[in-house]
Each structure stands twice: as structure tokens, then as C-alpha cells.
Amino acid sequence: MTIELVGVIGAGVMGCGVAQNLAQAGLKVILVDISEAQLQHAQQTIVRSLRLARMLQKTAFSGTVNDCMERISLTTEYEALQQVEFLIENITEKWEMKKSIYPEIDRICPASCVFAVNTSAISITRLASLTNRADRVIGTHFMNPVPLKQTVEVIRGYHTSEETLQITQELLQSLGKKWVVVQDMPGFVSNRVLMLTINEAIFLLQDQVASPEDIDRIFKECFGHPMGPLETADLIGLDTILYSIEVLYEAYNDSKYRPCPLLKKMVDAGLYGRKNGRGFYTYTAN
Amino acid sequence: METIKEKIRLFLHRHVAQAGLDDDQDIFAQGFVNSLFAMQLVLFVEKEFEISIEDDDLDIDNFRSVNAIAQLVARKKAHIQG
Numbered sequence: 001m002t003i004e005l006v007g008v009i010g011a012g013v014m015g016c017g018v019a020q021n022l023a024q025a026g027l028k029v030i031l032v033d034i035s036e037a038q039l040q041h042a043q044q045t046i047v048r049s050l051r052l053a054r055m056l057q058k059t060a061f062s063g064t065v066n067d068c069m070e071r072i073s074l075t076t077e078y079e080a081l082q083q084v085e086f087l088i089e090n091i092t093e094k095w096e097m098k099k100s101i102y103p104e105i106d107r108i109c110p111a112s113c114v115f116a117v118n119t120s121a122i123s124i125t126r127l128a129s130l131t132n133r134a135d136r137v138i139g140t141h142f143m144n145p146v147p148l149k150q151t152v153e154v155i156r157g158y159h160t161s162e163e164t165l166q167i168t169q170e171l172l173q174s175l176g177k178k179w180v181v182v183q184d185m186p187g188f189v190s191n192r193v194l195m196l197t198i199n200e201a202i203f204l205l206q207d208q209v210a211s212p213e214d215i216d217r218i219f220k221e222c223f224g225h226p227m228g229p230l231e232t233a234d235l236i237g238l239d240t241i242l243y244s245i246e247v248l249y250e251a252y253n254d255s256k257y258r259p260c261p262l263l264k265k266m267v268d269a270g271l272y273g274r275k276n277g278r279g280f281y282t283y284t285a286n
Numbered sequence: 287m288e289t290i291k292e293k294i295r296l297f298l299h300r301h302v303a304q305a306g307l308d309d310d311q312d313i314f315a316q317g318f319v320n321s322l323f324a325m326q327l328v329l330f331v332e333k334e335f336e337i338s339i340e341d342d343d344l345d346i347d348n349f350r351s352v353n354a355i356a357q358l359v360a361r362k363k364a365h366i367q368g
Contacts, residue, residue, distance in 0.1 A: 048325055051325065051328060051339075051344055052321075052322070052324060054341060054344045055324055055325075055328070055344040055345065055346050055349075056324070056346065057322055057346075064341040065341055065344075066341070161343045286299075
């Protein structure tokens with residue numbers, strides 16, 4: 001079975017990246033978000049990213065920017081997902097927000113449709129339990145920016161079937177992606193380590209051990225990482241970092257996952273990182 | 287042509303941390319700006335010169351230097367008038 005029509009839920013940073021990547025690969029996309037304003041913003045973001053992708057020519061591109069945009073339908077109605085063959089859900093990393101939509105999409109989407117949860121921390125098995133298709137629920141943790149990142153962390157829930165894994169891998173292949181399959185424990189591999197690292201880097205800043213620039217330089221220049229933990233936090237979004245670490249804290253009840261007070265304070269102050277121009281660093285609007 | 291170049295120089299001067307940029311200097315290769323700046327350049331060119339950058343123009347080579355951008359603008363303007 002070749003998948004041609006994919007539903008994407010959530011038009012934030014990740015949802016836009018996923019929709020763009022699918023459209024660039026020649027697939028049709030229905031992008032759903034409950035906010036009309038968010039959809040309008042998403043449309044502008046995707047056009048800009050498509051133009052940049054075309055300019056940099058680092059990723060495969062099927063047709064023109066307009067061709068790609070025509071493959072994406074934007075809507076506020078979940079009912080538009082009645083025909084989708086595969087669905088990628090990218091709602092905010094909060095259990096309360098994610099859980100409300102699974103019974104609904106379970107009712108609307110075809111029984112054969114695979115639900116891929118794009119999450120960095122939330123339990124795939126737990127979300128699957130809200131549906132009548134636990135064998136067809138899988139985790140796909142895409143990295144940001146989605147079209148530029150080659151590898152996806154794929155998570156098998158307790159009931160995820162071999163066939164679902166197969167379908168997911170075929171879809172990822174059509175996007176030109178590679179994958180690593182891991183088991184379902186909160187935070188998987190990536191975020192159990194990354195979120196602790198970022199959180200600890202924020203503690204370093206709070207304790208005035210070093211400036212953001214110097215903390216990041218240690219990782220870049222001593223360890224050879226392309227980016228330091230605080231730059232990475234700004235790229236991911238500080239609100240998302242906080243949600244993710246709260247999810248880990250709740251899941252393991254282990255104090256090592258307690259969010260740094262400075263992180264909470266920055267999120268309360270509206271410093272979200274690159275997406276709104278201010279985080280550990282300041283960014284000029286483009 | 288000289289006014290076009292002057293406007294481009296002014297814009298680059300505001301965003302590129304390098305004084306006395308040469309008109310032929312490759313701003314990307316020399317690491318004065320990162321590739322994300324390319325999109326800012328495209329938006330600036332479209333707005334400032336009231337032209338529309340089509341898919342075929344979306345080539346980083348058209349935005350590498352003051353001269354390259356000026357040539358692109360001149361070509362698009364000629365196309366509009368012709």
C-alpha cells in the first residue's frame with residue numbers, strides 16, 4: 001500500500017515542518033488545527049520554509065513551491081480527516097491536551113489508518129489505550145527542523161503491530177528519512193538524556209557558574225557538538241522544554257527531573273526562544 | 287543600477303557584521319551571515335524593489351553578493367517593463 005493522503009494535527013512548529021516535508025515529497029496533506037489564526041500563521045511559515053528549502057537545495061523537492069502548497073489543505077475541522085490513510089499528531093506536549101483528541105480521531109478516521117504520535121516524551125501505550133486501535137498507534141519523534149533532519153526516533157507501544165511498524169517505515173522512507181526503533185518508556189532515548197542535560201545547563205546559569213555563551217561553547221568546542229544545550233533549548237522552545245521535563249517528572253516521580261526554577265520563570269515571562277525572538281539569546285525577526 | 291546597489295548595501299550593512307563589504311564578496315561563503323538570512327534577503331528584495339521572486343529565481347547564487355542581487359533585481363525589473 002502506498003500512502004498518498006496524510007492527516008497532520010497541530011499547526012505549530014512541528015506540525016508545520018511535518019506538513020511541509022510530506023508536501024515536498026509529493027504527498028497530499030490535510031493540516032488540522034483548532035485555531036484559525038494558527039492556520040494562517042502556519043500557511044505563511046510553510047511558504048517561507050518551502051522557499052528557503054528550494055533555495056538551499058539540501059532536500060528533495062517535488063514540483064514548485066506552489067505545487068507543494070496546493071498539496072496542503074488547511075482546516076479547523078477534524079471531520080476532514082475521514083479519508084486519511086496515515087495520521088501524524090503534533091499537539092502540545094501535554095497529556096491533558098493530547099488525550100482529548102484520540103477518542104475523537106478514532107471515531108473519524110478509517111479503521112485502517114495508523115496514528116503516529118509525534119512526541120518527545122508522552123507514553124505511546126497510554127495514548128493508544130484511548131483508542132480501539134492500539135495495534136495501529138506508534139510514536140514518531142521527528143526532530144526540528146523536520147525537513148532537514150534525516151533520522152526519526154520511532155517508538156513501539158506495548159500493542160504496536162509489526163504491520164504498523166512496516167507502514168510507518170515505508171512512509172518515512174518516502175520522506176527520505178532513516179529511523180531508529182526504541183521501546184516505549186517516558187522520554188524514550190532522546191529526551192530522557194537531552195531534557196536532563198538542558199535542565200542542568202539552566203541550573204548552571206541559575207547558579208551563575210557560566211554565561212549562556214560559555215556553557216554552549218564547552219559543548220561545541222570541547223565536545224564537538226554542533227550546538228550547545230541552551231541554543232538547542234531556544235530552538236526547541238522553552239515552553240516545550242518545560243512541558244517535556246514535567247512529563248518526565250510525573251512519569252518517573254524521580255526528583256532528578258524537577259524543572260529548574262529559572263526555566264519556569266522564563267516561560268512565565270514569555271521567553272520561549274527562537275519562535276518569539278527571546279530565550280537565552282535574542283533573535284532578530286525575519 | 288547604482289541606486290539599486292546602494293539600497294542593497296544599506297540593508298546588508300544593517301545585518302552583516304562586517305564593515306566595508308565589497309560588492310563582489312560572497313556573504314554566505316565567508317560566514318558573515320547564516321543560510322537562514324537568505325530568506326530575509328528574499329523578503330527584503332521583494333518589498334524594496336516591488337518584484338516577485340519566482341521559484342526559478344530561488345537560487346542562493348542570486349543572493350550571494352551585492353552585485354548578484356543587483357543583477358537579479360535589474361533582470362526582474364526589465365522583465366516587468368518589457
